Amino acid sequence: MRVAYDITSIDGQPSGVGNYTLHLLTHLLAANSGHEYMPLSNRPTCPTPLSAYAAAPASRAFPSRMLWMQCVLPGALRALRPHLCHYTNSIGPLFSSCPYVVTIHDMTLSLLPGYHPWRKQLLVRPIVALVARRARQIITVSEHARQDVIRVLRVPAERVSVTLEAAAPCFRPSPNDEQQRVRAAYRIAGPYVLYVGTLEPRKNLVRLVRAWNALRRAGKINQRLVIVGARGWQDGPIFQTVRALGCEDAITFTGYVPQGDLPALYSAADAFVFPSLSEGFGLPVVEAMACGTPVLISSAPALVEVAGGAALQVNAASEPS
Structure with missing residues (x-):
């Protein structure tokens, strides 16, 4: 199976969602499952350990992750022809026929709107809802987050799964x-x-x-x-x-x-x-x-x-x- 994998959250200083995205793909690649993973990035280069893998082309005209996803990525997906996409940070393209799963890490954009920039509230929040409703499956990272997704986005419970996060192997007591x-x-x-x-x-x-x-x-x-x-x-x-x-x-x-x-x-x-x-x-x-x-x-x-x-x-x- 050819799986397109969203790495737009990974930059030179990964944290939070970026670390989730990086470590999940690292372990998927190490599993040698026979699937082909194609990173999707709005940047011209992929960070280690993904440097050996080609990504969807970046566009200088759309440095914004959200604009790139809506304006550039649909055409790239038509060329790549993946069997499945995994969008790792709540949003994906609205005009693409490729089936997908999406990871939604939390619902604070809806539950605590005052703690997010107004542009994010205005533009990203409705896209999250639309992407969630069309997803084959929604992945989230805790049971509490799962219940928030079900309640706020009004999606069937059976379409929301929990995959807990974990500390990377380097986290252990240091000498x-x-x-x-x-x-x-x-x-x-x-x-x-x-x-x-x-x-x-x-x-x-x-x-x-x-x-x-x-x-x-x-x-x-x-x-x-x-x-x-x-x-x-x-x-x-x-x-x-x-x-x-x-x-x-x-x-x-x-x-x-x-x-x-x-x-x-x-x-x-x-x-x-x-x-x-x-x-x-x-x-x-x-x-x-x-x-x-x-x-x-x-x-x-x-x-x-x-x-x-x-x-x-x-x-x-x-x-x-």
């Missing part, structure tokens, strides 16, 4: 010398509490900074806060809060960190905190656990499901909590 190397590389001194994820409103980082600073001021903790992740939409209030509280010297913003350094950062942390308001899965929670790091999560249902009772929980809407 002390590796921890020290990474500490030095990112200039992290002393004990610390760690967050990993994109800097955006849905991740609840303003409240995290305020709660952590209150505990530090009260003398209840002595750990610095290390925030790992690329800058995202409307991340300005996070930095404004840090400046207003006067705690710049006690917080480290590393920016994006490649996967190879993350296990040591997790391993060296006193605790990992993930206070997100909503998630479809919450892969950093599993990564931290795999590295032997104590985990503190919000009470968001998907995080509670994924943690399986092995993490402390707090009310994401309450700083005292």
Whole structure:
């Protein structure tokens, strides 16, 4: 079977959906199932380990993933003639006859619209609904996300399947010398509490900074806060809060960190905190656990499901909590 596989979420700094997409295809290729996989990308090159595989042609005229999917990809699929497509990040072309499955990671675009750019609400949200209704099967990443998909998109339950995510094999306790190397590389001194994820409103980082600073001021903790992740939409209030509280010297913003350094950062942390308001899965929670790091999560249902009772929980809407 020829399977066209959407890798548009993979870029030079993969995280979240990009890591899901990359690692799933890597393991599908390693399975040697006899199927032929054809990566679909709006970029001219495919990242390792996909560099040996040809992808659908990129178009300089449509750098936007969504526009490329609607305007360029249908013609590419007619030329490639796959038996099946797998769209890995909620959307696909509306005008293509190729049968497909789609992975929908969460429904926050519908359930928490205020935490997404208005253009995404206006353009992407209706496409997600249309693509879901035409899909042969919808894949999602947790039972909570599955129930959200069924309820919000009004699709039959039998057409929605759960495939849980997993931490990559590199996530395991790191030796002390590796921890020290990474500490030095990112200039992290002393004990610390760690967050990993994109800097955006849905991740609840303003409240995290305020709660952590209150505990530090009260003398209840002595750990610095290390925030790992690329800058995202409307991340300005996070930095404004840090400046207003006067705690710049006690917080480290590393920016994006490649996967190879993350296990040591997790391993060296006193605790990992993930206070997100909503998630479809919450892969950093599993990564931290795999590295032997104590985990503190919000009470968001998907995080509670994924943690399986092995993490402390707090009310994401309450700083005292």
